[in-house]
Amino acid sequence: MKKFNMIDEEFICDECGKTVKKLNYTARDHCPYCLHSKHVDINPGDRKNTCLGMLEPIGIEKFKNTYKIIYKCKKCGMTHKNIMASDDDIDLIIKLSVNDKSR
Numbered sequence: 001m002k003k004f005n006m007i008d009e010e011f012i013c014d015e016c017g018k019t020v021k022k023l024n025y026t027a028r029d030h031c032p033y034c035l036h037s038k039h040v041d042i043n044p045g046d047r048k049n050t051c052l053g054m055l056e057p058i059g060i061e062k063f064k065n066t067y068k069i070i071y072k073c074k075k076c077g078m079t080h081k082n083i084m085a086s087d088d089d090i091d092l093i094i095k096l097s098v099n100d101k102s103r
Contacts, residue, residue: 003043003044006026006027006045007027007028007045007047008022008023008024008026008027008028009022009028010022011028013031013033013034013036014036014038014054015031015034015036015054016031016033016034016036018031018033018034020032020033023085023086023087025086026085027044027045028085029041029044029082030055030057030069030071030082030085030088032085032087032088032089033089034089034092035057035069035088035089035092035093035096036054036055036056036057037054037055037071037080037082038052038053038054038055039051039052039053039054039055039073039075039076039078039080040052051073051075051076051078052075053073053074053075053076054073054074054075055071055072055073055074055080056071056072056073056074057069057070057071057092057096058070058071058072058079058096058101059096059097059101060084060093060096060097061081063083066083066084067083067084067093068081068082068083068084069081069082069083069084069088069093069096072101
């Protein structure tokens with residue numbers, strides 16, 4: 001069974017209300033303005049999770065030649081990681097690395 005379903009679509013961020021455009025090189029899964037995401041997937045892109053809580057960015061970890069954002073769901077408490085996008089707010093990424101709540 002396929003574990004990754006490529007979905008790159010525009011959406012309105014439930015956290016900050018901004019319109020988030022397609023990424024156009026991989027699947028978009030979080031807001032580049034506030035870095036929040038929504039707990040909608042069990043496997044990437046499947047949209048089968050019924051939690052639908054907000055995924056709050058709580059930390060950063062080095063991954064190959066980039067970074068992964070560490071999230072914690074405000075509703076169910078699950079943690080999740082995803083690679084940062086090229087258009088993510090770098091000031092927020094830096095702030096996360098200094099104020100990492102995941103440790």
